[in-house]
Amino acid sequence: MGNEACRTEFQDMLAARGVSRRDFMKLCGTIAVAAGLSELAAPKVAQALEKSVIGTTKGNLYPVIWIEGASCTGCTEAFAQVEAPDPASIVLEMISLNYSETLSAAAGHSMEEAKAQTIEAGNYILIYEGAVLEGWGGQALRVADMPGTEHLVEAAANANAVVALGSCAVNGGWMGANPNSSGAIGVEKYLEKAGITDVPVINIPGCPANPEWLVSVLVDVVLMDNTLPELDGQNKPVGIFGQTVHDNCERRGHFENGEFVYRFGSEEEAKGYCLYPLGCRGPQTKANCGVVLYNNRRSWCVQAGSPCIGCCEANPNDPGQNWVEVNTPFYKRHRDLRIGDWMIQPGTIALGITGILAAALVVHGFGMKVSGRMDGGADFEKVRSWDAKHPDKSIGKYDDKEGR
Secondary structure, three states, X not given: OOHHHHHHHHHHHHHHOOOOHHHHHHHHHHHHHHOOOOHXXXXXXXXXXXXXXXXXXXXXXXXXXXXXXEOOOHHHHHHHOOOOOOHHHHHHOOEEEEEEOOOOOOOOHHHHHHHHHHHHHOOOEEEEEOEXXXXXXXXXXXXXXXXXXXXXXXXXXXXXXXXXXXXXXXXXXXXXXXXXXXXXXXXXXXXXXXXXXXXXXXXXOOOOOOHHHHHHHHHHHHHXXXXXXXXXXXXXXHHHHOOEOHHHOOOHHHHHOOOEOXXXXXXXXXXXXEOHHHOOOHHHOEOOHHHHOEOOOXXXXXXXXXOOOOOOOEOOOOOOOEHHHHHXXXXXXXXXXXXXXXXXXXXXXHHHHHHHHHXXXXXXXXXXXXXXXXXXXXXXXXXXXXXXXXXXXXXXXXXXXXXX
């Protein structure tokens, strides 16, 4: 089928779903931006989508397994509720979602059987949402009479790629925070421990992860001849997580000018000043939230008036370096320091030390007063001991030998 005929057939499919060509190109621009590209790349994305979706009508759907680990299903909800033009609908016409505990209509034995058949056939993508729980020998989470850890290993071993969706899947997320009694870790770390190192893992942190980030990765893997996006040292897509939130923040000009909000409800907040003193983690959190935005590109956390809480901070190699452990309390400038089970703010420590020093000076002052040294009545050396013993090498200057 020629390009023009393919485009015509695809436009007919869009029209049947009430999606205009203009809305579709807007979607392609969104996908391009979510992938860290310019909106000028939209025509290339559109061409790939046209060819792929037309291909799906011939029965060439790409199989996908979506497994829920220990999660709140927030990433699934975010993905399922994006608006028209609907990236989820477009993508789901390119993939065969053979297994999803949340989105599939079926449940129970038939669902598990569909998953097993997909795994046996191979050539699929695994999307894993939620933390992997090692606690109690993997029994902290059981699904279909089997430890959750075994479900991950079974599905990942034969996959073309694994997408760890959300900060929980990347390194345990809020469940990995102290005391982490369930032994929550990320997908990549667990697969390494299980000896599965030949299957590429793509980490997409966030709580929840922006659904357009997942769309852009699926476009790369499903449409672009199984080509993975460029990944950084933590296997995160560079186009999405290559810059800090601060780099693209709309309030950055106020930061440069030293204009800050120190209290909610203040005049400075009404003027849209920088939220750094209220705990904004934008300078240390890498994500393009301020470019892609949320809720169909309507707004994002900082634009809505909230400091960035750093939910995309997730080191897949260190479950302890999760966004909750690193960033709480969210409205404080510094994270808590942990001494055993005791947590305290650095500022509190500084104030405590200052108070101790001040108290010591006060006690010293009283001591000086009691001893009479502050009244000039205390006995002092009239001649330094050294000078008295070495008059020829005397350092001090004295009127006579008694020091007068």
